[in-house]
Amino acid sequence: MKLSTILSIAWEGLKQNKIRSFLTTLGIIIGVAAVIIMLAISAGAEAAIADQINSLGANLLIIGPMRGMPGASKTLVLDDALAINERIINIDGVSAEQAPPSQTIKANNITLEEIQVIGTTSDFPIVRDFPVDLGRYFTSEEDERKARVVVLGTAIAADLFGEQDPIGQTITVGTSKLTVIGVMSPKGVVADIDYDGRIYIPIELAFDKFITASSMSGDRVKTIYVKVSDSENMESIIQQITYLMAERHNVEPYDADFSISTQQDIIATQEATTEAFRSLLGWVAGVSLLVGGIGIMNIMLVSVTERTREIGLRQALGARPEDVLKQFLIEAIILSLAGGLIGVLLGIVGAYLFGQLGGMRTEIVPISIPISFGAAAIIGIFFGFYPAQQAAKLEPIVALRHE
Amino acid sequence: MSIQTENQTITQNTEIVSADNPIIQIRDMTKVYGSDRAETHALRGISIDIYSGEFVAIMGPSGSGKSTFMNILGCLDRPTAGSYILGDEDVSELDLGDLAEVRNEKIGFIFQSFNLLPRLTALENVVLPMLYDARERWSADEKVKRAIAGLKSVGLEDRMDHLPSELSGGQQQRVAIARALVNEPVIIFADEPTGNLDTKSSYEVMVILKSLHEQGRTIVMVTHEPDIATYAQRVICVRDGLIVKNEGETPCR
DSSP states (O other): OOHHHHHHHHHHHHHTTHHHHHHHHHHHHHHHHHHHHHHHHHHHHHHHHHHHHHTTOTTEEEEEEOTTOTTHHHHOBHHHHHHHHHHOOSEEEEEEEEOOOOEEEEETTEEEEEEEEEEEOTTHHHHTTOOEEEEOOOOHHHHHTTOOEEEEOHHHHHHHHTTSOOTTOEEEETTEEEEEEEEEOOOOEETTEEGGGEEEEEHHHIIIIIOOSGGGOTTBOSEEEEEESOGGGHHHHHHHHHHHHHHHHTOOGGGOSEEEEEHHHHHHHHHHHHHHHHHHHHHHHHHHHHHHHHHHHHHHHHHHHHTHHHHHHHHHTTOOHHHHHHHHHHHHHHHHHHHHHHHHHHHHHHHHHHHHHSSOOOOOOTTHHHHHHHHHHHHHHHHHHHHHHHHHHOOHHHHHHOO | OHHHHHHHHHHHHHHHHTTSOEEEEEEEEEEEESOGGGOEEEEEEEEEEEETTOEEEEEOOTTSSHHHHHHHHTTSSOOSEEEEEETTEEOTTOOHHHHHHHHHHHEEEEOTTOOOOTTSOHHHHHHHHHHTOTTOOSOHHHHHHHHHHHHHHTTOGGGTTOOGGGSOHHHHHHHHHHHHHTTOOSEEEEESTTTTSOHHHHHHHHHHHHHHHHTTOOEEEEOSOHHHHTTSSEEEEEETTEEEEOSOSSOOO
């Protein structure tokens, strides 16, 4: 029998019961759409994390003390940053950061307590892709002479000055009076750090005025950020810096008292936390697809019972057992493929709507479309086979007499 | 009374037809249902020849084995033992798939309950046997044309797009007759063709069967109505799994 003939017979069979066919398909539609939407949501969440971390500066190397190594925090100093800046080529800038204890700041009769002060070098806006919105950042010359200047995070500027122009105003930080020379552009909270709720001062000023605890004294820095010009050079520059720093710290490169990481390392760490979430979503979606398949099997079994006389008649008119098998198998496959197709469309639209209306970032994972569609097809064959076999096994005389 | 006259003409025809080889040749056919302890012997050894062009009625009380006999004749079931030659082929040993092919190629069925597919139109119902034609004798267009011609020949050209539920019992049975003929079978099996019909429709259906017979078709019909059996030229009576009477025009009993 020609495939086209069987297809049209199967299609007729499905048309006999349009509502039931649709409801049967619904299980697959929901399953496939769920797979696509769930994966789009988790991919969107991961992309959002990656974007945030990348927004801290592209092609960034992050140098910190080797975690857990005794004394390591004492050896990372500002001169390391200066040396990198002098000796390494193909980099756009180096920024060292140190965080003194938080301070009370006052201006305009407003007092803000426990505000994080960050000492940075002049390259900070370039290195961290964090431009100044109003006014300017301080220069390296100002840094060296410990100029009493401050750049405000946008939230701090709003808290202290509201609609007023903060540039040129004087604020009191701890016991020091500093002149506001700039306001940073908004950045928000990234990886638990509120970039808008901090103030930025020259790192030399920080060493001089705000670092009191002996554990932080000297020109120790917390982190050195290096912005690499071209991402292709990342590996080579990591190596160069490792050797340079090892030499300066008098340690072996393989036993360094510092560590160099990239944003990719941070993104990978963050993604590990969403991994469990994603696999849970995947399982839930997969189970709903399976339930859809069982629904198809269930309805096909009912359909075979209901249409026993039809099967008997077709057999009497010359349908071979394999013709009957194919008819019912193809009905199941049509149901699941139609469900898969509608599910894919619904999944794409749904993922888009979730992104637009749900305030959730979604990114459709291209591979999820063929995978979920293929899974629907396999489910159709798998769950359609048993009912089809039941139909094919019917004996014509018994089937014809069935009431 | 006119029926009686026609029967006589048919009886005369039989002589000519009998000279040919039989279209059905059955020897020592038995059918046993169940196994070991609960055996039911539905057929206990039937031998019969049916010739091309004959119109045969099979009669018998319920439980006589006539349904079993008819099922095996129609290749819907297989005998336990004995041989069954249909045309030039021994069909008693064929598997289910080959039997399906034999039914499609050689046999046209007419059932008591019509057995039209309820969601298909009259035309689509008549096309059905051609869909299962392994020989692919006709194109899709020809199939439709043949079905239309078949419905015309039973006087239903204006009911082609009707569903069975929109047709009277007699009209449904005429659709079934068109369906039985569309694949050019060598023999037509009619199982109580008038069992669900009123007198008028029964008469219409029997007139069609009779004219088919006159065109030279071979028809085997099961019935329990003696006046329907009179349309046939030969009556076979089945009782307790055996043929008790195998000649003559008068009904059994």
